[in-house]
Amino acid sequence: xxxxxxxxxxxxxxxxxxxxxxxxxxxxxxxxxxxxxxxxxxxxxxxxxxxxxxxxxxxxxxxxxxxxxxxxxxxxxxxxxxxxxxxxxxxxxxxxxxxxxxxxxxxxxxxxxxxxxxxxxxxxxxxxxxxxxxxxxxxxxxxxxxxxxxxxxxxxxxxxxxxxxxxxxxxxxxxxxxxxxxxxxxxxxxxxxxxxxxxxxxxxxxxxxxxxxxxxxxxxxxxxxxxxxxxxxxxxxxxxxxxxxxxxxxxxxxxxxxxxxxxxxxxxxxxxxxxxxxxxxxxxxxxxxxxxxxxxxxxxxxxxxxxxxxxxxxxxxxxxxxxxxxxxxxxxxxxxxxxxxxxxxxxxxxxxxxxxxxxxxxxxxxxxxxxxxxxxxxxxxxxxxxxxxxxxxxxxxxxxxxxxxxxxxxxxxxxxxxxxxxxxxxxxxxxxxxxxxxxxxxxxxxxxxxxxxxxxxxxxxxxxxxxxxxxxxxxxxxxxxxxxxxxxxxxxxxxxxxxxxxxxxxxxxxxxxxxxxxxxxxxxxxxxxxxxxxxxxxxxxxxxxxxxxxxxxxxxxxxxxxxxxxxxxxxxxxxxxxxxxxxxxxxxxxxxxxxxxxxxxxxxxxxxxxxxxxxxxxxxxxxxxxxxxxxxxxxxxxxxxxxxxxxxxxxxxxxxxxxxxxxxxxxxxxxxxxxxxxxxxxxxxxxxxxxxxxxxxxxxxxxxxxxxxx
Numbered sequence: 001x002x003x004x005x006x007x008x009x010x011x012x013x014x015x016x017x018x019x020x021x022x023x024x025x026x027x028x029x030x031x032x033x034x035x036x037x038x039x040x041x042x043x044x045x046x047x048x049x050x051x052x053x054x055x056x057x058x059x060x061x062x063x064x065x066x067x068x069x070x071x072x073x074x075x076x077x078x079x080x081x082x083x084x085x086x087x088x089x090x091x092x093x094x095x096x097x098x099x100x101x102x103x104x105x106x107x108x109x110x111x112x113x114x115x116x117x118x119x120x121x122x123x124x125x126x127x128x129x130x131x132x133x134x135x136x137x138x139x140x141x142x143x144x145x146x147x148x149x150x151x152x153x154x155x156x157x158x159x160x161x162x163x164x165x166x167x168x169x170x171x172x173x174x175x176x177x178x179x180x181x182x183x184x185x186x187x188x189x190x191x192x193x194x195x196x197x198x199x200x201x202x203x204x205x206x207x208x209x210x211x212x213x214x215x216x217x218x219x220x221x222x223x224x225x226x227x228x229x230x231x232x233x234x235x236x237x238x239x240x241x242x243x244x245x246x247x248x249x250x251x252x253x254x255x256x257x258x259x260x261x262x263x264x265x266x267x268x269x270x271x272x273x274x275x276x277x278x279x280x281x282x283x284x285x286x287x288x289x290x291x292x293x294x295x296x297x298x299x300x301x302x303x304x305x306x307x308x309x310x311x312x313x314x315x316x317x318x319x320x321x322x323x324x325x326x327x328x329x330x331x332x333x334x335x336x337x338x339x340x341x342x343x344x345x346x347x348x349x350x351x352x353x354x355x356x357x358x359x360x361x362x363x364x365x366x367x368x369x370x371x372x373x374x375x376x377x378x379x380x381x382x383x384x385x386x387x388x389x390x391x392x393x394x395x396x397x398x399x400x401x402x403x404x405x406x407x408x409x410x411x412x413x414x415x416x417x418x419x420x421x422x423x424x425x426x427x428x429x430x431x432x433x434x435x436x437x438x439x440x441x442x443x444x445x446x447x448x449x450x451x452x453x454x455x456x457x458x459x460x461x462x463x464x465x466x467x468x469x470x471x472x473x474x475x476x477x478x479x480x481x482x483x484x485x486x487x488x489x490x491x492x493x494x495x496x497x498x499x500x501x502x503x504x505x506x507x508x509x510x511x512x513x514x515x516x517x518x519x520x521x522x523x524x525x526x527x528x529x530x531x532x533x534x535x536x537x538x539x540x541x542x543x544x545x546x547x548x549x550x551x552x553x554x555x556x557x558x559x560x561x562x563x564x565x566x567x568x569x570x571x572x573x574x575x576x577x578x579x580x581x582x583x584x585x586x587x588x589x590x591x592x593x594x595x596x597x598x599x600x601x602x603x604x605x606x607x608x609x610x611x612x613x614x615x616x617x618x619x620x621x622x623x624x625x626x627x628x629x630x631x632x633x634x635x636x637x638x639x640x641x642x643x644x645x646x647x648x649x650x651x652x653x654x655x656x657x658x659x660x661x662x663x664x665x666x667x668x669x670x671x672x673x674x675x676x677x678x679x680x681x682x683x684x685x686x687x688x689x690x691x692x693x694x695x696x697x698x699x700x701x702x703x704x705x706x707x708x709x710x
Contacts, residue, residue, distance in 0.1 A: 030088040044061050187295075206276050212624075245604065255367075294307040297544065306547040314544070332367075334364035335375065370530075374537055383402065424526070449468050603629070610648065664692075
């Protein structure tokens with residue numbers, strides 16, 4: 001039984017309980033208090049598949065039970081103004097699932113029940129209303145706090161900050177001065193502070209707060225820990241991870257995240273938990289992304305404020321803030337450097353610039369296969385948007401430099417991509433064109449945002465659409481200003497805009513005319529399932545061109561007013577995407593019982609019950625447990641699941657029957673961790689009596705058994 005607090009009663013909440021992979025049958029019970037503002041007759045309704053029952057103050061109001069498809073039932077009750085105890089019971093008996101409830105007051109039209117009227121304890125309607133209003137003005141309060149913070153920072157750093165924001169003549173004239181301004185530790189520290197604010201309260205307790213309610217987060221924590229563990233010991237077998245035994249190259253079933261793992265390694269070597277390491281590297285990803293964007297745009301525009309606003313829009317946006325479970329989305333710090341290097345190659349082709357382009361592209365590609373594909377299209381689109389740099393007389397200089405960069409990047413990436421090729425070739429790890437169509441973007445994705453500010457006027461209509469790709473009103477306004485004033489004459493602006501347009505178009509996947517042709521011609525697209533994520537290039541483009549919009553804004557602003565206008569631009573860029581405070585789950589650590597196998601170098605492990613293939617995400621916790629001993633484990637979870645997993649479930653799903661015990665022997669499993677709470681009392685007794693199993697340790701509901709020949 002799992003207990004948690006939900007903000008509402010809905011199908012989305014049902015899915016989140018089971019991380020999107022519910023079992024065939026289950027029951028959920030919601031209980032709490034509903035505040036009503038006035039006395040009257042209330043009609044409640046549930047729309048569910050399968051059964052649902054609503055009880056209020058001990059009276060059954062809605063009876064929609066039994067096994068059925070989507071069905072609506074209603075019931076009426078007279079309620080006084082005040083707080084009323086509500087119990088909602090929902091049962092899923094197989095097949096599809098759906099759950100929603102609504103109400104109508106005094107014969108009015110039915111509408112969803114506002115989540116702010118629900119609480120875990122009795123509160124008056126007036127208090128609930130006050131809390132709701134405070135939540136609505138929280139964004140304004142945060143904005144005010146940021147303004148005060150900026151004012152204090154200006155006073156603390158004195159003329160140094162003022163010169164940056166004002167582009168004081170003393171700070172102009174020398175590119176070296178611009179470079180020193182952009183590269184200071186103060187700029188990086190500023191983005192660290194912004195990252196802490198945008199992800200609050202994560203930094204308040206990074207050891208225990210987590211998104212471990214999402215299996216992908218746990219998978220990525222395991223990846224960081226595995227790379228840090230294996231790289232210094234046996235780098236030639238880095239991709240032969242300990243999951244999905246006896247398969248090979250199993251790290252290639254997921255994103256290897258080499259740069260992120262390198263950042264996490266010192267923390268893990270010093271004894272930090274995978275959760276702590278993940279959270280620190282997550283915050284670092286936000287900070288580094290914004291800082292690198294500031295460096296590049298500050299260099300391109302020679303204006304610190306332009307670089308700062310661009311960096312904020314690039315690091316903190318609807319996409320990055322809704323993908324906290326996917327560290328790949330935050331570590332985009334090499335995208336600005338790659339674009340900067342591409343601009344250098346196109347403007348001044350040389351072997352040195354080609355080497356830099358290859359370096360930054362390689363590092364970004366190593367953070368994520370998705371970003372490898374995204375940046376490949378971005379580079380191609382950016383170059384094509386600047387034909388004057390590689391056509392005519394410039395062809396014999398520019399094209400060889402670009403070719404050199406491509407060759408260097410291919411050579412550098414080959415050792416890391418070879419395992420992916422083997423898995424693709426040997427096990428068919430590929431994404432079909434049907435998947436590319438199913439997971440394609442829709443126009444709703446480009447309006448989706450977790451922003452508290454937008455929630456004030458948009459409500460939660462767009463919150464649950466993933467991935468969120470809304471680039472922000474302020475960013476779009478700055479882009480419009482830049483383009484309207486002729487900024488597109490700058491080749492760098494055209495380069496960024498072209499990359500963004502191509503990304504947005506490709507995000508529609510199989511729905512885009514011609515995508516099937518690209519899919520058949522370019523094997524890279526075979527690795528992309530969530531084609532909607534290609535739309536992130538739109539945000540990349542908006543954040544870059546917005547920096548040029550700040551330049552135009554400064555030109556339109558009187559000199560004496562620029563300090564205030566520039567500060568307002570920074571605050572608005574920070575506040576618009578703000579989603580904090582973010583809801584995190586609690587992580588209490590990995591049970592120490594898993595350390596017992598550290599002294600068993602030849603141990604081979606399985607954790608039971610063995611999840612069925614459709615709930616394979618439940619294995620993520622088992623992978624995290626394995627970081628205590630790093631012994632091979634039959635269980636596994638990843639972006640790709642081998643056929644052998646289904647075979648193992650067929651053999652082990654009936655544990656502790658004779659078939660499963662024989663399978664353990666055939667697999668040469670030496671130890672079994674049994675989560676006893678998942679088994680009935682008779683089965684627990686049967687496990688203890690099973691010939692071939694000997695219990696050697698117990699910690700809470702987890703028991704460790706040694707497997708031996710009968």
